[in-house]
Amino acid sequence: xVSGNIQxxxxxxxxxxxxxxxxxxxxxxxxxxxxxxxxxxLVVPFSTSLEYENVINNYRIxxxxxxxxxxxxxxxxxxxNGLRIMLIELRQNAMWEKFVTIFTLAAMLAVIGYGTRxxxxxxxx
Amino acid sequence: xxxxxxKGYGSETWIPLNKxxxxxxxxxxxxxxxxxxxxxxxxxxMFKKTKRSFSTFSVPxxxxxxxxxxxxxxxxxxxxxxxxxxxxxxxxxxxCGMIINxxxxxxxxxxxxxxxxxxxxxxxxxxxxxxxDLVTDFQQFFNHHRHMEPYIENQYPVPRExxxxxxxxxxxxxxxxxxxxxxxxxxxxxxxxxxxxxxxKFPGPQALSQAYRYSAxxxxxxxxKRLDIVDNRHGIWRCHFAGSCSAVCPKGVDPALGIQLxxxxxxxxSKTPKTLADLRKIDDDKD
Ligand code: SF4
Ligand code: FES
Numbered sequence: 001x002v003s004g005n006i007q008x009x010x011x012x013x014x015x016x017x018x019x020x021x022x023x024x025x026x027x028x029x030x031x032x033x034x035x036x037x038x039x040x041x042l043v044v045p046f047s048t049s050l051e052y053e054n055v056i057n058n059y060r061i062x063x064x065x066x067x068x069x070x071x072x073x074x075x076x077x078x079x080x081n082g083l084r085i086m087l088i089e090l091r092q093n094a095m096w097e098k099f100v101t102i103f104t105l106a107a108m109l110a111v112i113g114y115g116t117r118x119x120x121x122x123x124x125x
Numbered sequence: 126x127x128x129x130x131x132k133g134y135g136s137e138t139w140i141p142l143n144k145x146x147x148x149x150x151x152x153x154x155x156x157x158x159x160x161x162x163x164x165x166x167x168x169x170x171m172f173k174k175t176k177r178s179f180s181t182f183s184v185p186x187x188x189x190x191x192x193x194x195x196x197x198x199x200x201x202x203x204x205x206x207x208x209x210x211x212x213x214x215x216x217x218x219x220x221c222g223m224i225i226n227x228x229x230x231x232x233x234x235x236x237x238x239x240x241x242x243x244x245x246x247x248x249x250x251x252x253x254x255x256x257x258d259l260v261t262d263f264q265q266f267f268n269h270h271r272h273m274e275p276y277i278e279n280q281y282p283v284p285r286e287x288x289x290x291x292x293x294x295x296x297x298x299x300x301x302x303x304x305x306x307x308x309x310x311x312x313x314x315x316x317x318x319x320x321x322x323x324x325x326k327f328p329g330p331q332a333l334s335q336a337y338r339y340s341a342x343x344x345x346x347x348x349x350k351r352l353d354i355v356d357n358r359h360g361i362w363r364c365h366f367a368g369s370c371s372a373v374c375p376k377g378v379d380p381a382l383g384i385q386l387x388x389x390x391x392x393x394x395s396k397t398p399k400t401l402a403d404l405r406k407i408d409d410d411k412d
Contacts, residue, residue, distance in 0.1 A: 092325055
């Protein structure tokens with residue numbers, strides 16, 4: 001007899017292996033785009049790279065704004081899934097799992113939405 | 126010299142066992158190759174809910190004395206109520222796992238002389254509910270093991286009994302899973318696992334490595350079923366690869382490797398060729 005608290009079936013929307021594949025791909029992708037983003041700081045003198053005008057100009061270059069959006073999406077997916085993994089380990093009941101999944105998914109969408117809004121506003125759209 | 130008797134639970138008791146060496150308390154005494162060590166045993170009873178505390182015994186040991194020998198000596202000569210579990214005394218049954226000087230080990234497989242200390246501290250395995258003293262409850266552990274369907278499965282009926290009833294495997298086929306079949310289910314890896322400590326639904330290194338052991342066997346064709354079992358929120362993905370399971374295994378099994386190999390099967394990076402299982406399937410289709 002298998003005890004009641006051993007999970008039997010995969011009754012979730014996405015299989016855990018699919019979620020983890022997404023986790024690894026977004027992690028590797030983020031590593032690449034963040035490296036490009038950090039290296040872009042070196043195109044202009046480092047001291048001026050974070051000045052207001054410079055930052056706003058970056059947003060106005062389409063490919064750079066796209067890069068920032070990709071960073072935002074990849075980091076949010078990877079980071080919030082990491083948080084979900086940590087929280088899910090803390091307690092072993094279906095309610096908690098559901099709460100953690102919904103909470104992290106909602107937080108992820110909120111961060112992506114807010115960040116995208118910032119990029120759009122900075123573009124003057 | 127006043128000999129103090131055992132006071133039982135709840136007190137730190139010091140019991141001289143050997144008149145010759147009792148005066149030296151727990152200091153090491155050389156006596157024709159014999160010396161005394163201080164054996165500290167963490168005692169407690171989940172039914173009486175007594176506060177756990179150490180009982181202390183002085184035990185004469187020789188070069189070959191194991192921790193289990195010392196515990197049995199203390200049980201025979203000082204306090205028969207010490208609860209320990211053992212059977213084979215030769216690292217085969219997996220009953221005598223406990224924390225010895227801070228590390229999960231088999232008591233029958235740990236020589237006191239090799240520990241290099243004159244104080245030996247025995248505690249029950251963590252990540253297992255304690256029943257009494259050094260005896261822990263393995264129910265959850267065995268449930269996880271059973272849940273992995275740890276046996277060779279072949280869904281297809283044997284079409285030609287005489288042709289397929291004998292499964293011949295090459296040494297290479299056996300190498301795929303051999304080390305994992307040495308597992309004696311002692312639970313040391315389970316007790317050392319940091320994920321098991323926080324997540325009781327996590328099957329643990331033993332069960333996961335056994336899932337790999339049977340999946341890597343080319344006589345078995347239930348790999349998909351086992352991959353489904355381990356592929357859930359509390360399943361194989363929760364392994365952090367701390368590696369402590371492999372570090373403590375007394376049988377040389379590398380459960381952390383088994384977990385990573387099973388993961389690579391789940392990610393479809395690697396696969397075990399199932400020649401024999403396939404042969405059965407092909408034969409079945411022909412009929
Ligand atoms: S893998 Fe090793 S440590 Fe774990 S239960 Fe089996 S024999 Fe014991
Ligand atoms: S008594 Fe059997 S493994 Fe120790």
